[in-house]
């Protein structure tokens with residue numbers, strides 16, 4: 054803390070006759086641990102405002118950054134999930150004003166009914182991050198410490214890498230990642246890569262090819278042929294030739310093929326020892342995922358769209374997946390994601406972490422990853438964005454260093470915003486840099502789920 058603030062607070066307390074008013078005595082202040090932030094009296098901390106600055110970056114977005122202000126001058130930062138509406142956070146504001154942000158779990162339970170799967174979880178999770186940041190700043194401890202401490206000092210990262218139809222070119226890009234220090238790789242391996250080859254794909258005319266198609270996998274009528282599976286097998290073989298067999302290599306975005314095709318393709322890829330096959334079908338179909346998982350000797354993974362721990366536990370209990378991959382900005386925030394990891398660990402399932410936001414949300418992930426024993430590896434979509442690290446201050450730069458992120462020791466999430474850089478990347482559609490949001494102060498409804 055800033056020593057001048059500490060003495061300023063003491064003189065304020067003396068001047069105000071603070072003892073009689075129930076404030077702490079000087080003696081009590083002296084007894085506080087040296088690290089306690091006496092700028093803030095945590096038990097009297099109250100939320101006074103919530104504002105948004107929406108950042109646009111290459112890749113998934115936009116990313117609405119939340120700032121929750123208090124009556125004691127400290128603020129918390131959080132982030133709505135990439136691509137989600139800032140409204141998902143703002144409509145929680147009236148439920149938070151006047152509350153003590155240090156009661157993180159209590160406030161989370163109050164607002165969690167307003168979250169849902171995928172982007173709809175983004176508001177609740179962004180607020181939860183900001184509450185932890187505030188609690189950490191109020192007590193002057195890093196978030197990982199409030200979660201029970203660290204299992205590791207550095208967080209292993211995998212970086213998404215630009216695709217190429219030529220496996221040699223793509224393999225070279227992955228090799229460059231390894232030279233940058235990355236120790237876990239990932240590739241997209243969609244049926245769109247072979248769609249133009251006659252006889253590689255059986256599909257009704259007009260069926261969408263990419264993961265963006267709104268028709269779910271089982272309902273497209275699209276199936277990969279032996280020939281198509283062999284072509285993707287050849288592609289992975291050529292990539293493996295470049296990067297070797299020793300480094301974990303995950304695969305995603307297969308396209309909306311049916312369950313039998315998932316199995317056909319998965320079996321063809323077994324020899325390449327892929328680290329996981331991601332989201333082969335939507336996460337909601339536990340029995341079908343289990344069918345795929347039982348048929349293929351490669352790890353199956355899902356989770357980036359799941360809100361709250363219950364559905365993760367269901368998947369793990371059924372052993373429908375080998376690995377879960379929550380996105381902390383959807384899954385329920387920092388504490389809920391630790392709970393998800395801990396529950397999965399008891400069922401023998403490791404936890405990777407999906408992530409595509411700014412360094413604010415990144416650090417929320419880093420604290421959770423540090424404090425969750427069965428953590429495996431965390432995603433990053435911005436390894437090639439030169440200004441991504443510059444959005445914040447207070448942590449080691451570059452944030453991703455030789456394939457790892459150092460867990461920060463500063464209070465809360467450990468980052469402050471670099472106002473100048475954030476202002477250079479604001480969304481032109483949104484309302485500027487933490488502009489007033491008073492229109493959300495009085496939004497009300499009877500929110501109780503029971504009577």
Ligand SMILES: [Mg+2]
Pocket residue numbers: 305306331332357
């Ligand atoms: Mg994915």
